[in-house]
Structure formats: structure tokens, C-alpha cells
Amino acid sequence: MRPIFQFVDGDTSVHRLDPRTKILWLGIVTILAILIQRPDLLLALFFLTLVPLVISRVPMHQLRLILFFYTFIFIGTTISQGFFYQPLTGPPPDVLFWLIPPDTPLLGAFTGGVSFTLQGALYGFIQGFRILSMLNASVTLVMTTPVNRIMAGLRELRLPFTFMFMLTTAVRFVPTIIEEYRTIANALKVRGVAKNPLRLVQYSMSPLILNSVRRCSQLALAAESRAFGSLAERTYYTSVKFGTGDRVSWTCIGISSVLLVWLSLAG
Amino acid sequence: MTSETEINADPGAAENKKTSLNKPYFSTTDIIVISMFGALGIVIGILGNVLHGVSGLLFIGPFLLHTLLPGIVVFACAATVRKAGTATMYSLIVSLIAMPLMGVPLFIVMYVVQGLLIDGFTLAMKDRMWSRWGIIPAATVYGIAGILILYYVVLGASGLVFPEWVIIPSIPLNLVFAIPAALVGLQIGQRAITTLGG
Numbered sequence: 191m192r193p194i195f196q197f198v199d200g201d202t203s204v205h206r207l208d209p210r211t212k213i214l215w216l217g218i219v220t221i222l223a224i225l226i227q228r229p230d231l232l233l234a235l236f237f238l239t240l241v242p243l244v245i246s247r248v249p250m251h252q253l254r255l256i257l258f259f260y261t262f263i264f265i266g267t268t269i270s271q272g273f274f275y276q277p278l279t280g281p282p283p284d285v286l287f288w289l290i291p292p293d294t295p296l297l298g299a300f301t302g303g304v305s306f307t308l309q310g311a312l313y314g315f316i317q318g319f320r321i322l323s324m325l326n327a328s329v330t331l332v333m334t335t336p337v338n339r340i341m342a343g344l345r346e347l348r349l350p351f352t353f354m355f356m357l358t359t360a361v362r363f364v365p366t367i368i369e370e371y372r373t374i375a376n377a378l379k380v381r382g383v384a385k386n387p388l389r390l391v392q393y394s395m396s397p398l399i400l401n402s403v404r405r406c407s408q409l410a411l412a413a414e415s416r417a418f419g420s421l422a423e424r425t426y427y428t429s430v431k432f433g434t435g436d437r438v439s440w441t442c443i444g445i446s447s448v449l450l451v452w453l454s455l456a457g
Numbered sequence: 458m459t460s461e462t463e464i465n466a467d468p469g470a471a472e473n474k475k476t477s478l479n480k481p482y483f484s485t486t487d488i489i490v491i492s493m494f495g496a497l498g499i500v501i502g503i504l505g506n507v508l509h510g511v512s513g514l515l516f517i518g519p520f521l522l523h524t525l526l527p528g529i530v531v532f533a534c535a536a537t538v539r540k541a542g543t544a545t546m547y548s549l550i551v552s553l554i555a556m557p558l559m560g561v562p563l564f565i566v567m568y569v570v571q572g573l574l575i576d577g578f579t580l581a582m583k584d585r586m587w588s589r590w591g592i593i594p595a596a597t598v599y600g601i602a603g604i605l606i607l608y609y610v611v612l613g614a615s616g617l618v619f620p621e622w623v624i625i626p627s628i629p630l631n632l633v634f635a636i637p638a639a640l641v642g643l644q645i646g647q648r649a650i651t652t653l654g655g
Contacts, residue, residue: 216557223615224614274623275618324563353549356488362496400645403537409489
């Protein structure tokens with residue numbers, strides 16, 4: 191098991207940006223995606239978030255994966271809102287078909303009838319752009335920045351050292367946990383204990399956690415023997431610093447954000 | 458990491474109470490235990506979002522993948538360390554890594570609020586929290602908050618609206634997953650304490 195979107199090595203201007211710039215970009219896009227209500231501005235935000243992704247020259251196999259995810263998000267939002275969207279004002283939406291007619295015994299009375307509406311489907315399709323804008327910003331961060339540089343960026347954002355240590359250790363533990371799970375799952379399969387995937391998860395959870403906890407004592411001892419937390423000032427192997435590209439990016443992010451917020455408020 | 462009950466049962470453990478392991482702040486072991494649970498939470502968080510994303514409209518998705526499995530891990534983490542702040546730290550680690558990695562940064566809010574609520578219970582109930590009946594109120598609030606934040610904050614901020622008849626039945630359904638998750642988490646936490654002690 192591994193994350194769907196992974197770091198792809200490259201030497202584009204987006205790859206060279208300070209991770210803080212990309213973290214800021216993700217934060218601002220999330221806020222803008224929540225604030226913006228107008229469909230045309232949501233579309234504008236979506237295309238704006240595509241720009242760094244295009245510049246970073248995403249490989250074809252990752253692009254296919256992104257398109258696969260886009261399709262599912264559009265199908266999900268369109269179908270769910272097609273069924274559930276109810277406008278607060280204005281005329282009732284045009285019903286394309288009924289899933290549960292209002293005269294159905296019990297369920298019809300409980301739900302008031304469930305229909306698939308044209309306006310709901312359109313509304314859901316447009317809302318898909320809101321989710322995809324956030325996804326684009328996340329993918330840009332993840333695909334163009336290795337985890338150690340994301341950590342360095344977070345560290346430079348003045349997050350407490352202990353918290354950074356926890357984040358780094360957690361990321362370091364992920365492959366170990368996956369490996370441990372594989373071993374336990376294989377052992378359970380060999381013993382014929384778990385053919386059902388749900389049972390497999392149920393039986394493997396406890397040994398997985400307990401084996402990992404056992405390892406924690408040794409790691410804690412190792413950390414303390416290296417004087418963990420004794421020095422206020424620390425040096426780091428990975429460092430990040432602001433460059434011209436970051437200054438240009440910050441200016442572009444600032445201008446586009448102000449413009450989108452202003453257009454959104456102008457109605 | 459040693460509960461009052463255990464300290465009372467073992468006179469030698471009373472001495473340990475003076476050591477860093479029993480101080481209100483996190484010891485090195487606590488920090489590493491939370492990180493390890495964080496790693497497991499990251500794996501489950503990613504898995505949950507992938508499966509839920511691909512399953513699209515699977516009704517069972519939110520309950521199984523966003524409540525049951527993450528619930529077991531968060532309660533196991535809190536029940537192992539047993540200090541206020543554990544669940545919040547765990548939630549921050551998981552959400553800051555796993556959620557942006559999956560393109561769903563809004564889930565950070567859900568994780569952090571749930572962590573804060575569990576820590577609120579840890580502070581309010583102290584050692585009474587670490588019993589079957591003590592953990593159920595925390596699990597109930599965890600489950601209710603999870604559904605409300607999912608529908609009103611995560612999906613609401615994404616522009617997706619759902620009628621009351623979807624949200625209201627989801628609450629008891631989510632509790633069906635949240636309470637067993639907390640009980641299993643507590644059981645794992647109790648075993649983990651023994652493992653760490655050994």
C-alpha cells in the first residue's frame with residue numbers, strides 16, 4: 191500500500207520552489223475553494239491550480255491516475271447532488287427520474303421522495319471543480335516535493351521541534367508498518383485463518399500494533415541515549431531557502447487570490 | 458502510561474510515579490508511541506480515502522473507513538499513552554501528512570476536532586476514561602462529531618449538500634462503528650501498556 195500521488199523527480203521551476211511556497215499555495219487554494227461560490231470563479235480557480243501542475247511536467251502514468259480520480263470525483267458529486275440537491279429558493283428543480291417516489295410506503299414518507307434532478311446534477315458537477323482545485327494544489331505539493339523537504343518546510347514555519355520529530359518518525363514508521371502488516375497477513379493466510387479481507391484486518395490489527403509498540407521502547411532508548419531534546423539549537427542536513435522563483439510565485443499567488451476574492455465579493 | 462489502578466495494585470509502581478513516565482508532559486517513549494500510532498493512522502487514512510474515493514457513493518464508506526479503522530487507532534493511541542494531548546497530537550500527525558497527500562485537506566478539521574474532543578474527555582474523566590463504560594461517552598461524542606463535521610464542514614465546505622434524512626440516520630449508524638472501535642482500541646491500549654512495561 192502506498193500513496194496514490196507520489197514525488198516525481200524533476201528539475202522544473204515548480205520542483206525548485208521552496209516547500210513553504212507550495213504549502214502556502216495549498217492553504218490559500220483550500221481557503222479560496224471554500225469562499226468562492228460563483229461557478230465561473232470556481233472554474234477559474236480550477237484552471238489556475240492546473241498551471242503549476244502543467245509546469246511541473248507530470249509523467250503520463252501519474253496523469254492517467256489524476257484523470258481517473260477526476261472522473262470519480264465528477265461522477266460522485268454529480269450523482270450525489272443529482273439526488274440530494276434541494277434549492278433553498280426559486281422554482282423546484284426538473285425531475286429526470288424518481289428513485290423513491292413520494293407515494294412509496296414508509297420510505298417515501300420519510301424522505302419526501304428521492305428524485306434525480308437536472309439542476310442538482312449540474313450543481314454537483316460544478317462543485318466537483320471546488321474539490322479538484324484542492325486536489326490540484328495537494329498533488330502539486332506532493333509530486334514536486336520529497337517528504338524530507340516538506341518536513342524542512344514545516345520546520346522553517348517554526349513548528350515545535352518535538353512535533354516535527356513526531357511527524358518525521360511517523361513518516362519513517364510507515365514502510366515498517368506496511369512491511370509488518372504484510373508479514374502478519376501472510377502468516378494468517380498460510381494458517382487459513384483469514385480468507386475474508388475484513389477478517390484479515392480484524393485479526394492483524396492487534397499483533398500489528400503490539401509489535402510496533404514493542405519496537406517503540408527500543409527506539410525511545412536509542413533517542414534518549416543520543417541526548418534527545420537536550421539542545422535548543424539544532425543543525426539539519428536538509429535546508430530550504432527562498433529564491434527569486436518563490437518571490438515571483440508569492441506575488442502571483444497574492445494577486446490572483448486578491449482578484450478572486452474581490453470578484454467573488456463583487457457578486 | 459501507568460494508570461492509578463495499576464499503581465495502587467503494585468506498591469513498587471508508586472515509586473515509578475515520580476519518574477518522567479508518569480509526568481503530565483510527554484516522555485520520549487510517549488512521543489515515539491504517538492508517532493508509531495501516527496504512522497498507522499497515516500496508512501489507514503490514505504487507505505480510507507483511496508477506497509472511499511474509488512467507491513464513490515458507497516454508503517458504508519464513511520462509517521467503515523473514516524470511523525471504524527481510524528477510531529480503533531486513535532483510541533488505542535490514547536489508551537496506551539493516557540495523557541491529555543495525545544489524541545490531538547496523533548490527529549495532527551495523521552491529518553497533516555495523510556490528508557494533503559490524498560488531496561483532501563479539509564479532513565484536517567475533522568481529525569483535529571475529534572482529537573480535541575477525546576483529549577477533553579481524557580482531561581475531564583481522568584482514569585475513569587480507561588474502562589469500558591468510561592470510554593463509551595468519548596466514543597459517542599467522537600462518532601457524532603465525525604458525522605456532523607463530515608457532512609457540515611468537509612462536504613459542506615466542498616459545496617455538497619445533503620438532506621436531514623441522510624444526516625440524522627447516519628449518526629446512530631456511525632455510533633455502531635465508533636463504539637466498538639473505541640472498545641477495541643481500549644483493549645489494544647491495555648495490551649500495549651503491558652507490552653511496553655515488559
